Amino acid sequence: SQTIHQWPATLVQPVGSPLSLECTVEGTSNPNLYWYRQAAGRGLQLLFYSVGIGQISSEVPQNLSASRPQDRQFILSSKKLLLSDSGFYLCACDRGRSNQPQHFGDGTRLSIL
Amino acid sequence: AQTVTQSQPEMSVQEAETVTLSCTYDTSESDYYLFWYKQPPSRQMILVIRQEAYKQQNATENRFSVNFQKAAKSFSLKISDSQLGDAAMYFCAYRSAERQGAQKLVFGQGTRLTINP
Numbered sequence: 001s002q003t004i005h006q007w008p009a010t011l012v013q014p015v016g017s018p019l020s021l022e023c024t025v026e027g028t029s030n031p032n033l034y035w036y037r038q039a040a041g042r043g044l045q046l047l048f049y050s051v052g053i054g055q056i057s058s059e060v061p062q063n064l065s066a067s068r069p070q071d072r073q074f075i076l077s078s079k080k081l082l083l084s085d086s087g088f089y090l091c092a093c094d095r096g097r098s099n100q101p102q103h104f105g106d107g108t109r110l111s112i113l
Numbered sequence: 114a115q116t117v118t119q120s121q122p123e124m125s126v127q128e129a130e131t132v133t134l135s136c137t138y139d140t141s142e143s144d145y146y147l148f149w150y151k152q153p154p155s156r157q158m159i160l161v162i163r164q165e166a167y168k169q170q171n172a173t174e175n176r177f178s179v180n181f182q183k184a185a186k187s188f189s190l191k192i193s194d195s196q197l198g199d200a201a202m203y204f205c206a207y208r209s210a211e212r213q214g215a216q217k218l219v220f221g222q223g224t225r226l227t228i229n230p
Binding site for chain 2: 003027032034039041042044045046049050053057059090092094100101102103104105107109
């Protein structure tokens with residue numbers, strides 16, 4: 001089964017600083033990868049997804065970007081963080097077959113000061 | 114676009130009792146999947162149960178079962194014999210039955226479940 005590693009677990013950054021969150025997957029090849037954001041007390045919002053290396057789709061306009069330099073690596077980035085980027089970021093993966101559920105990493109709690 | 118609604122922001126139940134969490138959704142698709150995820154204080158998202166829309170039989174996983182009413186677009190979660198470890202945020206989620214490509218999940222707002230000892 002898949003294992004998803006996310007780091008760091010928590011991060012405190014000043015407004016205007018850059019960001020790089022990393023997600024790696026073990027136990028599967030050619031997965032679909034996803035970045036979600038969860039604002040405090042709310043549900044998950046899909047930010048980006050990727051069906052292959054170098055293929056990124058954005059779901060909502062925002063200050064963030066994503067990249068997939070390797071098959072099992074998914075990176076969430078920003079050049080200049082905003083206060084509104086604070087939240088809990090979750091990486092997820094699945095095998096691309098609709099009857100298989102998504103599995104999630106442990107998440108990164110990002111606080112912008 | 115599909116939407117998922119959880120109308121109960123918070124629920125509480127006595128330990129060992131049964132509780133039902135509500136979820137409704139809106140879609141024009143006939144084939145899809147529905148999920149319940151649990152998010153304990155550790156914030157990890159854990160799959161609890163899933164239901165294929167083409168199956169009439171309600172899914173069951175040990176103490177967890179669903180009441181899937183396709184015509185009413187309702188997908189409630191029943192937790193029997195509630196345990197302290199069941200305390201968490203519960204999210205209902207929808208996914209189209211696409212055969213290829215990304216399987217995007219649409220989440221409800223969540224229900225915070227408290228278990229009273």
